[in-house]
Amino acid sequence: MKLLLERVASHLKLKSENRLLREKVKSKQGFGGIVGRAPEMEKLYRIIAKAANSVHPVLILGESGTGKEMVARSIHYSGPYRDKPFIPVDCGSLVPTLIESELFGYVKGAFTGASQAKDGLLSIAEGGTVFLDEVGELPVDLQAKMLRAIQEKEIRPVGSTRRVPINVRILAATNRDLEQAVMQGTFRRDLYFRLNVLSLRIPPLRERRQDIPLLVGHFLDRMTRSSGQEKMLSDDALKAMLAHDWPGNVRELENCLERTYAFTSGPIIHITDLPSEIAKLPVPESANGNGHSNGNGKIVPIAELEKQTILNAITELNGDKLQAARLLGIGKTTLYRKLKDYALHGC
DSSP states (O other): OHHHHHHHHTHHHHHHHHHHHHHHHHHSBOGGGOBOOSHHHHHHHHHHHHHHTOOSOEEEEOOTTSOHHHHHHHHHHTSTTTTSOEEEEETTTSOHHHHHHHHHEEOTTSSTTOOSOEEOHHHHTTTSEEEEETGGGSOHHHHHHHHHHHHHSEEOOBTOSSOEEOOOEEEEEESSOHHHHHHHTSSOHHHHHHHTTEEEEOOOGGGOGGGHHHHHHHHHHHHHHHHSOOOEEOHHHHHHHHHOOOTTHHHHHHHHHHHHHHHOOSSEEOGGGSOHHHHOOOOOTTOOSSEEEOSSSOEEEHHHHHHHHHHHHHHHTTTOHHHHHHHHTOOHHHHHHHHHHTTOTTO
């Protein structure tokens, strides 16, 4: 109850801090709209700026969820190819037997079901950029064809004897250790060197924890604009998020906030609203299914706790019942009915 009252009393402070945080987020966006101002990110922005003005292939390294495609888009839309197509290809999700036809295209009758010719993604992106996400998943036999396409700037559609010239820039990304894959024979050494003309590494979120408040503000601001409902993070909830290692990185943080935002009824997201693996809340030994201990071993009924919470909230807000109802997450009609039940409607 004490914790709840502290949260109610600090509502205006939280609202002010969240407004300042949103303004800070706008001023702390890095290259290409990427959020973050940690030293590791500043270094990354300098490399992105150099890569954007180059025409060479770029290898983007980073764990899953760090934002490799966002970095690739930043490189494309900040460079000379910005007005041309940006074609992402998820090499890990395509069926191995279909990757070649997707990338290089095919002619009519090349295989069963090929009733008409189709251009490959490397042709569709003419003059632009092809982003090979999870390039480490490419089958070895296709790696040789990709190497030739990059070196010779031409492709041969499946079923065709004619070679087609292409003019595209290749950006590739992976969360695998390609050097180790080369040693194991699962990735061609010559293709690795061809893709690794320029390389950059995106730091995982645990290595730039100071950016977590900026990312939280960015995502909450976006959700507020989408839903029209403003919600804020309590100090305890933010501390819990700062302490979490985020193995899924920025994607995990975003998904966590989206889920929590959707299931939190009040305007403040408390630590109890977060997933258990992030909140890491201990189970109170004094609680049971019918009530809670008041610290002296005496069990207080939930109805009495509810009454005291409502009355204390109104007192803390100088009698503002509508504000108390909003912060407590109940309707004003419900609040007035309960006050009437307490025979204190006029308090």
